[in-house]
Amino acid sequence: MANKPLSAAVSNEIASIEDHTEEGEASTETATSAGRATCCGNSSVRNTNKNVYGLAFCIFTNSCAYLGLQNIQSSVNMDAGLGLVSLAVLYVGYMASAICTVGIVKSVGTRYTVILGLVGYLVYMVLNYYPSWHTLIPGSLAAGFGTGPIWIAGNCHVIALGEKMAPILKERKEVLIAKYIGILYLAYQLSTPPGNVASSLIFLFSEDYGNGSNGSTAGCGLLRSFTIEPVYFYALVSLYVFIQILSIGAAFLFIDNTVSIPSSIVGKAKALVTFSTIKKIFDKRMLLLAPIGVYCGLELSFPSGTFAQVYISDCLGVSRVGFILMLFGLSSGAICFIYGSIVKYIPEYIVLLLGCVTQVGLIVFLLLWKREPSYAAVIVFVVGWGAADAVWHITYSGFVAYLFPGDTTPAFGASRLWLGLGLTTGFLSSYLSSGDESVLLYLLLVICVVATIFYTFILFTTKRMEQVFLYSVYCPKRVKGSPTNGNTTVLNDIGGDTNNNTAPMPLDDVKTTPMPLDDVKTTPMPLLDYVKTTPMH
Numbered sequence: 001m002a003n004k005p006l007s008a009a010v011s012n013e014i015a016s017i018e019d020h021t022e023e024g025e026a027s028t029e030t031a032t033s034a035g036r037a038t039c040c041g042n043s044s045v046r047n048t049n050k051n052v053y054g055l056a057f058c059i060f061t062n063s064c065a066y067l068g069l070q071n072i073q074s075s076v077n078m079d080a081g082l083g084l085v086s087l088a089v090l091y092v093g094y095m096a097s098a099i100c101t102v103g104i105v106k107s108v109g110t111r112y113t114v115i116l117g118l119v120g121y122l123v124y125m126v127l128n129y130y131p132s133w134h135t136l137i138p139g140s141l142a143a144g145f146g147t148g149p150i151w152i153a154g155n156c157h158v159i160a161l162g163e164k165m166a167p168i169l170k171e172r173k174e175v176l177i178a179k180y181i182g183i184l185y186l187a188y189q190l191s192t193p194p195g196n197v198a199s200s201l202i203f204l205f206s207e208d209y210g211n212g213s214n215g216s217t218a219g220c221g222l223l224r225s226f227t228i229e230p231v232y233f234y235a236l237v238s239l240y241v242f243i244q245i246l247s248i249g250a251a252f253l254f255i256d257n258t259v260s261i262p263s264s265i266v267g268k269a270k271a272l273v274t275f276s277t278i279k280k281i282f283d284k285r286m287l288l289l290a291p292i293g294v295y296c297g298l299e300l301s302f303p304s305g306t307f308a309q310v311y312i313s314d315c316l317g318v319s320r321v322g323f324i325l326m327l328f329g330l331s332s333g334a335i336c337f338i339y340g341s342i343v344k345y346i347p348e349y350i351v352l353l354l355g356c357v358t359q360v361g362l363i364v365f366l367l368l369w370k371r372e373p374s375y376a377a378v379i380v381f382v383v384g385w386g387a388a389d390a391v392w393h394i395t396y397s398g399f400v401a402y403l404f405p406g407d408t409t410p411a412f413g414a415s416r417l418w419l420g421l422g423l424t425t426g427f428l429s430s431y432l433s434s435g436d437e438s439v440l441l442y443l444l445l446v447i448c449v450v451a452t453i454f455y456t457f458i459l460f461t462t463k464r465m466e467q468v469f470l471y472s473v474y475c476p477k478r479v480k481g482s483p484t485n486g487n488t489t490v491l492n493d494i495g496g497d498t499n500n501n502t503a504p505m506p507l508d509d510v511k512t513t514p515m516p517l518d519d520v521k522t523t524p525m526p527l528l529d530y531v532k533t534t535p536m537h
Helices: 003-076 079-108 110-127 133-169 173-190 192-204 230-254 263-281 284-316 319-345 348-368 375-403 408-432 438-460 464-470
Strands: none
Touching: 003 079, 003 110, 003 133, 003 173, 003 192, 003 230, 003 284, 003 319, 079 110, 079 133, 079 284, 079 408, 110 133, 110 230, 133 173, 133 408, 173 192, 173 319, 192 230, 192 319, 263 408, 284 319, 284 375, 284 408, 284 438, 319 348, 319 375, 348 375, 348 438, 375 408, 375 438, 408 438
């Protein structure tokens, strides 16, 4: 009888030791799993960074070469308006690519779609060695068809990466996607100076206006006697071709194929996606956005079209085009960078009205101004125009994202078509109104006012009015459900659920419960921190 308590004690001790051993093994296994997860997570982060920054480098180098060449087209290829017509044709190709690119992404994946677009630009640059109607028009079409693949596939690529990495990094999906897209468009804006500076430096030491000078401030009319030694032009084109080849090599090296589907359903997928994009074009919401998209393209074409030819090249010299238009890109990029901070304190509607007033004022200035060489006038114009340009494009992209939740890929494809239509109209108008730039200025003025009216109509007939206009400055975050039932869900600034990323919901559907004012914590709610975008050219 006396041995029973002892044996029981021993048994309990053995059981306790076994329990501790099992717990130790379990904790070891848990630690090992956590280590593997951390390792895999770090590997995923490195791979994602390689893809995002690699794609940004491709966009940077491609845009360096293309923008430098685009901005001098209207001045260098003036015969019968070849430069302006070629740019208009380029954006006709862009509109076509906006419809079919999503189907190409579904067929071959994002990596090879981006590479295909970059090759199209390479063809365009090579054909610039011998600019004529037989070479530059087909080359412009090739570049236009390449524009859609680069931007649409690029956006799809980083969106897929953002959705994959959000749970790993424990961040909201839309915030991470906005960060990745912001990196791409920052790369685009940073590409403005190098290409423009290269063209300006080469022309600065090689241009001739018939009197041995490289520009004049005595009066306008310099383009009538402008010539450049072919060897210098070939050197410039060769530089751009080399940069473009570097961009293609970087795409092969850094971009993984993240979006693809089985070949057995490729044909069906292409047909469905292309039809979906075409259907979005005629959606009533997209038709309401059409005037805004057209104006975004129209005002974007003006600096590198009529303004570069008439107010910079003809009055200050072709070599000044790159230097001055570089300021346009820097101004636009700066506003894109700080826009999220601006709308924390100023309603987006007011910001857009300021952009509209700025461009209307600059248009009226050009209509009243007697054209003469003036660095101050053209610099003030391009800086102000670039700032307003950023506001228009961010607003346009933000509305597309808001009005088409969960269906943004074909919606963005359709929205690019309206943007391309505006760009094509702008360059064709520059060509048709040569010698009387006031026609294009009046067209810009009218469409700017129409676009602002449509923006106001959309804003005040959707729930976004309350999010943009009434709640943009220090408002309480709305809550769904009772704050005391332990199931409170905070809604984010676009109406979605921060826990499960649901689509935007109307404010009328949000059930609020009165709360003591002392319990309400108010924080600034930025409207568009999740969409830091700039022009998709």
